[in-house]
Structures are given as C-alpha cells and as structure tokens.
Amino acid sequence: MNKIKCECGHVNPEGTVLCESCGKPIEENQHIDGNDKKKLLNMRYDGTARRSQTYNKSIVDKVWSFFSSVKVGIWLIVIALIASAVGSIFPQEQYIPADAVSRDPAIFYEERYGILGQIFYQLGFHNLYSSWWYMILIALIGISLVICSLDRFVPLFRALRNQKAKRHATFLQRQRLFSQTDQVDEEDIDTIKQRLKKLRYNIKEQDGHILAEKGRFSRWGPYVNHIGLIIILLAALLRQTSVFYMDEYIWIREGEQKVIPGTEQQYYIENKDFVLENYDPEDELYKDALEQEGAPVASNYQTNAVIYKAMEPEVTGAEPELKKIEEGNIRLNEPLNFDDYAVYQMGYQQNEFSSMSFKIHETNDREEKSLGDFTVDLTSPKSEYELDSGFKVEINNYYPDYFLDDNGEPASETDYPRNPAFVMMIYPPDGSEPEVSFLGIGKNIDATGENDYNVGITNFELRDVSGLSIRRDYSLPYFIVGAIIFMIGVIQGMYWHHRRIWVRPQDGGILLAAHTNKNWYGVKKDIEKIVDGTHIQMVIDQQELDK
C-alpha cells in the first residue's frame, strides 16, 4: 500500500482525497470525488480513502465497487419499487375473491381481467412476492447494503477520529459556509468560544485553531439502520424454514374436537360455539350509517374454544389422554395463545347441515303416514340404512353441496354439507324392485314417475363452522430486534445533525468555515448567534444551487 504523507505530517492511506488530519486536498487524488472541477470540496465521508474508489483491478474489486455504489443501491430499490407496484395491479393468488367463478389462477385472471390478466398470470406476477427473482432482488439490496456500509463506515470512522483542530487554509476556503475576517481581537475569539459552548458544541483547540463539533454520533445513524435492515432480511430468510414458521388452517364445526394440524398430534381443539353478532340497526348512534349500508354489519366473530394437550399414554398405542390447558374466546384482533402457538379467527361458515331426517310413506297416501324413519349424519353418511319396518335405504350418491354443472349433471361444488342432496334407492320390505328417488332441499324428484313410495325430509339440524388459523413463529423476536435497531438508526441519523465549525487564525485575522451533513439553515443560525456583535464576518453560503 502506498501511504500518503501530508505536509502536516499525517500519514494517510492510499486513495485519500482530503488529509484525515488537516483536510488539505491531496493533489493527485482530486479526481476521485470530482473536486478538481468544483470550487467547493465534496465533504461526503470527509474525503477518506474508500476501498471502492481506490482499487479497481481484480474481479473482487469490481464486485465490491459495484455493490458499494449508492447509485446501484438506488436502482435496486427503484426496481423493487416498480416490481411491487406491478404486483398490486391485480390481486395476488391468495386474495382471489371467494365469489370468483373459478379460484384456479390459470382461469381466474384471464376470465376476469382478460388478456392483461393472462399476461399477469403467465409472467408469474400472481405470486410475485415469493418469486425467485423478487427474492434475488431483495437479496441484492441486502448485499449492497452490507458492502456499501462497510466501504464507508471504516474510513469515515478513522477520519473523524483523526481530525485535528488545525485545518489547512484551502480546506476552510473551499467549504460551503465560509468567511474571512482581516482583524480580530482576542475578546471576539473568547466570545465566540463561550457562545459555542453554550450551544453545546465540543471545542477542540490547537495553537489557536478551533474545531467546534456537535452531533457526531448522528453520522453513525445510517450504519445502525442498515444493520437493522440486515437483521430483518435475515429474519425473513429464517422464516422461510418450517422450523421457524408454521402456518396451518383448520375448519372446525361446532361440537367437534380435532387434532390441531402442525402440532405433531400434540394439541387438540374443541369448538364449543361459534358466535356472530351484528350491530343493532336501531342503535341511536349508528342508525344512519347502518341504513346506508343496507345490510347487517357484523360487530363480532368469535369461536369459543377449548385447547387440550395430549398426554403420553401409559401403554403405547393406546388413545392419548387429553388434558385441558386453555379455554377462551377467539376473536378477530384477539387470538388465543397457548404454549408457542396462537389461534386466530379467520373465517366462518354459518348454517351448515349436520344431519337430516327422513321418512318413507306411500306415494298416494294423503296423510303421509310414516312407514319408517331414518337420520343421516351428513359428515359421515352410511351407505345403507336398515329400517325397523323392513325397508332398506341405500345412498347411491351424496352431493354435500349440490349444484348442476355445465353439462346439467348433478355435482357437488364443495365437500361441505351446505346444500346436501342424495340419490337414494328404496328397497321395500316385500323384496320387490328398488325405486330411485332424488332428494334435496326443496327437491324431491321421482325419476320414473312410477314410484310407490316417497321419501320426505322431516327435520334437519344446522351448525356453524369456524375457520381458524394456527401459527407458530419463532422468527418474530428477530424482526422485532431488527425493527428496533432500524428505528434507533434512522432517528439518530435524521433527528440529529453533525455540525462542525472551524476557526483558523491567519495574519491577525481569522478564517471561519462550517460544515454539516444536513440542515444548513440550522448551522447558519448558530453562526449568526455566535458572531453577533463581534467583528467577525458572518459566513456566506458559497453554494450555487443548480448552476
């Protein structure tokens, strides 16, 4: 490495633009920050030697330089921004509405949004945010973040530690805020020192040269916030693994007890009751709004649930014994927590049929006197029912959620008994030929029109179904730590500013200059306050904006 020795005696690393100690521009390196073309010095990173600007030979140098460029970083951010926007034009796959004609993405996008939808789907934008290239984009931002920060943090830290109060005249003259005073007396110098102290500047003196500095710690803000971001990105990676993140969904009917998926058969949940409450349309306060709405507005969805833990059975293979560990109400915004898990109220289905009762009677009996009753449990219908009266009923076909498909054939839209229908074979006790009946809500069709016996629905029972989601997320603490660090970093960098004011005695007068990383107006006010009433010249702003 070719160290550079400045005339002030300080030895700088190769690639330094402004001497770390006295700030004198190092002759042969002025092209690096473009200082040779400007009157004002580029004060970013205090003219330190950054690896990316210094070495440019090997492939490692080139990769390093590439990722350490803020320009590249901005491009990556902008690309991510545009991609995210495009992904929001149409709903993502998981948000395809429930009332869609088809929830199959291959059909949905084209059906609803035409050719644009199809393009959206075929380019994979329906799953954009988990696509490999979006991931790569985010990863590239992460890499850029790390390299960029390292490239700047280390030299900047050095430079700010090595800086001396004594600065080269050129350094002061080429600052944005500068003034020269030809005659100053001791008293004025003392006054400004006092005032600087009052404004809480740290004062460093060296042979009559003064450096007043404040808020240096704010310079570390960006690096702190980038560390926070990196932790968040790493946490997001961890979350992709099933060890850290488990997410399951369960539909559970009232009265049912089920093993909770994703818990290795360790936990069971029982749905005692599902409650849906609406706002009272007569409510004094909400009357007008509810009237406008025209439909009932829900005030609460709630599942009253019990959680059981399976205890190791004494004998292997025996049914595990269940111990109640938690009982509570699961509401939106109020999940039920147990051990490492949380259960959330997500969906519901009201009035699902749980059972249906039928009776058989003679077709032309006006009284419809029952010749036998039977009840079908709709969650697990049997294939045959033998009645005491000798009738036998065979369930030939069961459509839990009956509808007529495009070909006019009966079919089931879902597996849930929301609109049950049956094709039944009735075997009379006398052993004659069986008859076929089609039965559903409001439908009772006699296929041949010659049936001697008729089946009628006498009763049914309804119940609600709760949709619950179960999560276990060990990555949360990392996100929280990352977010806190990020917030500390941005606040540190944004709400405090690093200000420096230099005074250099020269031929009986002084040079006065100042630099800040943001809020120039603030420093100018500070300087106005300190020079007020003295013979020292107010600084002038040498920056020419947009010229």
Place this chain on the structure above:
Amino acid sequence: MNNLIELSSTLLYTAFFLYLVATLFFSFTIGSKRKSDGKAAKIGITLAIIGFSTQLGYFITRWIGSGHAPVSNLFEYMTFFGMATVLGFIILYFIYKITVLGLFALPVALIIIAYASMFPTEVSPLVPSLQSHWLYIHVTTVSLSQGILTISFVAGLIYLIRQIDQSKTTKRTTWLEITLYSLILFVGFILATTLFNVMNYQAVFEYPNNAGTGTVETEYHMPAIAAPTDGTLLTDKVMNPWFEIPEWMHGADAGRKFNTLLWSFIFGTGLYILLRLVFRKRLGATIQPLLQKTNPDLLDEITYRSVAIGFPLFTLGGLIFAAIWAEEAWGRFWGWDPKEVWALITWFFYAAFLHLRLSRGWHGEKSAWLAAVGFAIIMFNLIVVNLVLAGLHSYA
C-alpha cells in the same frame, strides 16, 4: 351523545373557516416589502394554530361521541390527514419561519378536508377487524408522517413555481401545469359533488353482480355519463347514460365511481380553462412573480428536512405499527395486501429520495420533482388503493 357529534361537526366547520382566513392573512405577506415576521404573518400563524386546536376539538369530541377513534372510514381518515398536514406546516413554520409555506400548505389542507367531507360522514360502527387500539395508534402515526411529507411536496411545489423558467414552453413548464391541474381536479370533485348534492340528484341503476347470480342496485348522485356494465336505468326523467363502463372494471360500485371521476374531470378542467382565460398565462407563470422574495435554497432545505422528519415516522406508523397490528389480527405481520404493498412502495420511494440526496446534482429542482412524485404516491395509496384496488383495508 348525539350532541357531541353535532358539536364535533361544528368544530370542523369552524376549523375549516379559520384555515381559510389564515390563508388570506398569509397572502397579505406576499407583496409586503417587510421581513417575514410582519403582522399579517403573526395573525396568519395564530389563526392556523387556533384552527388546528379547533380541529383537534372536533377529533376529540367525535372520538368520545362515537365511542371509537374517528379514523375508521374515508371521511374520518382524510379529515385527520388534512389536520396532520396543518400540524406539519406549523412544525416546519416554527423551524424555518417562512410565511409563503402557509399560503400553499393551508389550501392543500383545505382541499383535503373538503374532499373528505364529500364521503359519507355518518358515524359508522367498527367492523370486527378494526376493533383494536392499534387502529388509532397506527392510523394517527401514518397520517402524521404523511402530513409532514405533504409539506415537503408543498415546499417543492413553491420551489418549482419560483424557479422554472416561464419565458417559453418546455417540458418542465408543462409538468408543472399538470401538477397544478391535478390539484384543481380535486376542487373539481368538490364542486361537482356539492352542486349535485344541492340539487339532490338521484338515478338508480340495476346491474348483474360479479358472480352472475343476481342483480345489485346502485344509486348515482350525479347524472350518469357512464353506466355500470349491463346496467339498466330504473329512475325516470333523468339523463340517459352515454356509455357503459368496460367489463374489466369490477370493484364495488365501479360504475358510480368512474362516473364521479368523469364529472370531477369535467368540472376541474372547466375551472382550469377558466383560470387560464382570466390570467391569459400558464398558472405557474401567474403565480411566479409573487414568489420572488422567497429563497430557493431554503425551500430546497425544507423539502429535504420534511422528508427527514417524516420518514422515520412513516416507518414507525406505516410499517412497524401496521405489522404489529396485522400480526395480532391475522397472525401474519406482512401479507402483501395492496395497501401494505403501497406502504412499502412509499417507503422505498422516500428511501430512494434520501439516498439520492447523498449525491451531488439531486438537490434543488430534481428534489422538488421527487417530492411531488412522493405526494402522488401518498394520494394514490389513500384514494386509488382504497376505492379501487380493494383489499383487506378497503374502507367502502
């Protein structure tokens, strides 16, 4: 109870009026040769502060009266956003003491509040997903940050009007006119809504619902230029629609919303043309001479500084608080819902802005344009995402 709600709306009207008068006083400071701390400026800022306190009174009384934080529908949310903009202005005014900021920031806030009042103002009950303390913690922080970010747009706008060479037509003068015209479109919306409301205009349409299983009715409050797809007009003796909206416009009440949009364009454009005819100059050129006293460097600094103040707040409210709430409500702190995606886009955008400020050449005019784009993104998230790209957060 209801008395409180009535009181709250009186307070809102009062605040609106106070902002209007404050704007007037700020306009007196423009021509005066005196320094910025003239009498008019003092009265202006005092009125703005009283107006803000009055609006705070609206907020508190409505909160008590309705039993929940009034940030639960578009009217309440936008009104709060207007209030946050005023607060942002007050904060930056006390940092920089520049009166011309008030002359532009208060009208922007007025437009926002008037715009908000065009949406249903009844107290509405909270649907279960909104029943959480995080509702107001999250929404008020986001709004506050957006109010401050709006000030960066306002300062940028003043910068652009002040600095862009108006002696000939260029791309820059055109874009500036487009920016001003967009603001006028909001006024167009307010005019159209108010006019037809006063006329009590009504036309009912019936159209097939999305699933194709039945029909829905929708009530237009403006003459129908655009009808819903396959809609039939049920009301007699009203204007017949000129055309039907294309089939791909699906959202709830897409036809009515699109029709409202058309009327806003008609009124807004009419107003713009009228202004051009009166002044016989581009609007930018009309305002420019009034701004000669202002210091562009200072405006540039305000643009940047408001982003510097607003960005951490936005991160906190728009991403972190939002994530905590989403985790509590749905067990996932991030779900790529359109609203969340647009919060992320806003965040990325302002991060890019801050990074660009690190390099030379992005100060001044370029920053000012960026601030305008940032504001456009915020408004997009508030309006288009709410009304069009329906998601979990869609208000109505």
